[in-house]
Amino acid sequence: MQVIKYMFQPHGDERGQLVALEEFKDIPFRIKRVYYMYDTVPEVIRGHHAHRALEQILICIHGSCKIKLDNGKEKKVVPLEKPYEGLYVANNMWREMYDFSSDAVLMVLASELYDESDYIRDYNEFLKFIDEKVVLGG
Numbered sequence: 001m002q003v004i005k006y007m008f009q010p011h012g013d014e015r016g017q018l019v020a021l022e023e024f025k026d027i028p029f030r031i032k033r034v035y036y037m038y039d040t041v042p043e044v045i046r047g048h049h050a051h052r053a054l055e056q057i058l059i060c061i062h063g064s065c066k067i068k069l070d071n072g073k074e075k076k077v078v079p080l081e082k083p084y085e086g087l088y089v090a091n092n093m094w095r096e097m098y099d100f101s102s103d104a105v106l107m108v109l110a111s112e113l114y115d116e117s118d119y120i121r122d123y124n125e126f127l128k129f130i131d132e133k134v135v136l137g138g
Contacts, residue, residue: 001074004088006057019084021109028088029055029111036061036107040100047096050120052129055111058097059086063104070094072130080106092133094126 008026010017023031037046058067060080067078071093078087086109089095097106112118120126 006086008084010084033110038105045098050094056089057086057109059107063101066099068096
């Protein structure tokens, strides 16, 4: 499984730091939705789903967290600890976000608007979807 981590260019001086993100330049897709998670209760695992079409970039803009990615064959855990790094999460990838620091803010840039029908929320259904995609050559 290929994990793609983006290192965004911070710009700073004595006043502080700034990171600017532009679609198709820093982000590999058109950004149609932005949301963020904070005040996540300790021991909580977020996510537990995959998407059929949606792509995402996850950026822990404050604090830290871990992301477990699963493509149906391999699993990898990726820490997010710096506000200038982002994790690309392709469609057809099961994801779980966990081990949030008490001050964590996880921002998500999404390629599509919210669409409940794009979600796969059952892991066995996800595995079946992946197998069917491989059979069909997708």
